[in-house]
Amino acid sequence: MRLSVIGCGYLGAVHAAAMASIGHEVVGIDVDAEKVGALSRGEAPFFEPGLQDILTEGVASGRLSFTTDMSEAAGAAVHFIGVGTPQQADGYAADLTYVRAAVAALVPHLRPGDVVAGKSTVPVGTAAELSEQITPTGAVLVWNPEFLREGWAVKDTVDPDRLVVGVPAGGAGEAAAQTLREVFHPAVAKGTPFIVTDYATAELVKVSANAFLATKISFINAMAEIAEATGADVTQLADAIGHDERIGRKFLGAGIGFGGGCLPKDIRAFSARAEELGRRESVNFLREVDAINLRRRDRAAQLVVDALDDRPHGRRVAVLGAAFKPHSDDVRDSPALDVAVRLHGLGADVVVTDPQAIGNARKVHPHLTYSADLDDALRDAEAVLIVTEWDEYRRHLTPEHAASLARGRTVIDARNCLDPARWRAAGWSYRGMGRP
Ligand code: UGA
16 A cells, blocks of 8 residues: 655654555655655664664665655555654643644645544544544544554554554544555454544543553552652562552563653643643542652662762762663653753763663753763762663673772662662672662
8 A cells, every 4th residue: 555654753754664564655754854864765763673674675675765745645545644742842731733734734635535544642632623624635534543662663563462543433434444454454464453433532542551551650669669668679569469460560660760752741741631621630640640750760869869978079970871761762751861960960970871872862961971881981980870771781781890890889770670689799789769
């Protein structure tokens, strides 16, 4: 099928390349000429495992192209909208400027029978509003939220755990859902749940899924706070409650909490939308989820200050990690980088290292010191702080090697990803989050 993908950021670039990889002819469209240039040369503009391969392959096959020219969307059977919906600069609500601009630019190129499939995360009610512009062209708008995780984005796009499509009532909606079944043919053929619903439900599935995940993380981080007050161990607690299938162990990793381009802004946008709907109290707990999450960053910074006997000024701290999670170079609302910035603000001599995210980190916080080399970052450090659980730190860094470089013997494991017994046995003072 011929497809267009409007917006070539994390979501759109992966979607375009993934759709080409399953045999479609895809044009990716973005207003950023530099990004389009890189993608057209087959260069992934960000680090995402597996993306480079399918991009190279797609561009070489001639099935995948990129442009800044919206008129090239004409002729595609399905137009995916994957532009960003960031948090507004002056509030909690989502900024829909890019979604509205994409739809306005696309409308003149639509033909009757085309399907426009919104993928961006939007406040409930947005699809109904946008359909008023799209329906008069004879095209049909559906909402097809995306559940991909950074680091697993290619797999999640080609082989998702469910597909959700919000359609308008009637025959046109049913036909559009059928078109999407054809688009996602490999997943549909293997029996992936395919849920056809209305616009509002589809929009809400997305935000409620992210709200649930954020709540789960903040729940365990709240338990970490209680563990800290009682001497209990939150990781054992998580293991024990996680054995209950109704609870499950996933997303019960206590540490410095969630960040990234999705969870934080999505729960805030959800609160803002609920308030507009007169249902603020229904999601009031999300404000608490947000507050717990941010408190854990303070806690990690405080553990470092404690390790430096309350005198952080001028003291060397190795900060291991800048990305908001491993397998990503994304530093948007990164808890890791936020803790580094706090310590720098307290006067510590912070050196940040990360296997992938230093370039992006430097763009947002040019005043911090960075080193791509882990050994360099560890050299002469008085405290070692782990804030992103990359395998490089979790599995490969040994306490003996760290001790051969660092001056101090305190490790603060803000992601609870190390084996405390092993580090203690090697002479380190180990501090975790919610662990004795
Ligand atoms: C999240 C959702 O997991 C995806 O399903 C969704 O599609 C995506 O947002 C989106 O809306 O686009 P992502 O932002 O890639 O995906 O990252 P997650 O894997 O959800 O992790 C989010 C944050 O939570 C990270 O900072 C991670 O370190 C943190 N986290 C995760 C914890 O602190 N503890 C855990 O147990 C799990």
